[in-house]
Amino acid sequence: MWLSWVNGLLVCAGLIVAIGAQNAFVLQQGLRRQHAWLVAAVCALCDWLLVGLGVLGLGALIAEQGTLMEVARWAGTAFLAWQAWLALRRAFTCNVLVAEERAQASWRGALAATLAVTLFNPQVYLETVVLLGAIGAVQPSPWGFFIGAAMASFGWFFGLVAAAGWLAPRLESERVWRAIDLVIAAILAWVAWRLASGAIMP
Numbered sequence: 001m002w003l004s005w006v007n008g009l010l011v012c013a014g015l016i017v018a019i020g021a022q023n024a025f026v027l028q029q030g031l032r033r034q035h036a037w038l039v040a041a042v043c044a045l046c047d048w049l050l051v052g053l054g055v056l057g058l059g060a061l062i063a064e065q066g067t068l069m070e071v072a073r074w075a076g077t078a079f080l081a082w083q084a085w086l087a088l089r090r091a092f093t094c095n096v097l098v099a100e101e102r103a104q105a106s107w108r109g110a111l112a113a114t115l116a117v118t119l120f121n122p123q124v125y126l127e128t129v130v131l132l133g134a135i136g137a138v139q140p141s142p143w144g145f146f147i148g149a150a151m152a153s154f155g156w157f158f159g160l161v162a163a164a165g166w167l168a169p170r171l172e173s174e175r176v177w178r179a180i181d182l183v184i185a186a187i188l189a190w191v192a193w194r195l196a197s198g199a200i201m202p
Helices: 002-016 021-032 036-063 066-091 107-119 122-137 142-162 164-171 174-197
Strands: none
Touching: 002 036, 002 066, 002 122, 002 142, 002 174, 021 036, 021 107, 021 142, 021 164, 036 107, 036 122, 036 142, 066 122, 066 174, 122 142, 142 164
């Protein structure tokens, strides 16, 4: 279970920690203290549900089909390698995470905005349901993989909210994001190599 947990934690962390609309929105809500914990909880819950659907549902179906497993393996390898390349490229361009100033919103408005920024992105389904699902379903402990992925999501979103005031000025630094993106690129490249070699998806 330990190895499955580590795989889930690293793969999910590598995919989730990146400059994007969802992370900017969570940071923004954390800075303004506007329904921030609700926003973090919804983001994490959506991740848990989608990863769970993949690992315990679609991923299990894929795992039963040899051809689909091979397709998932090489498609996943290509996707992770591409994400690693994007992270590496971001490390050498001017990218920072800045929270925008917006008008006060009700909790219903914050909830709707969170669901929109989380679920109206096709890539989230590829990452969680298909990729994480296919990898997690063939782990020695699918539940361990799911718990690791869930902990990465929980830690990131709630960490963004809890440390928003401290993080905001630092996440506006190109040097900090360069370091983050280099780490992300290394993690994703390592996971892609392990996926291609059969180490995490036999």
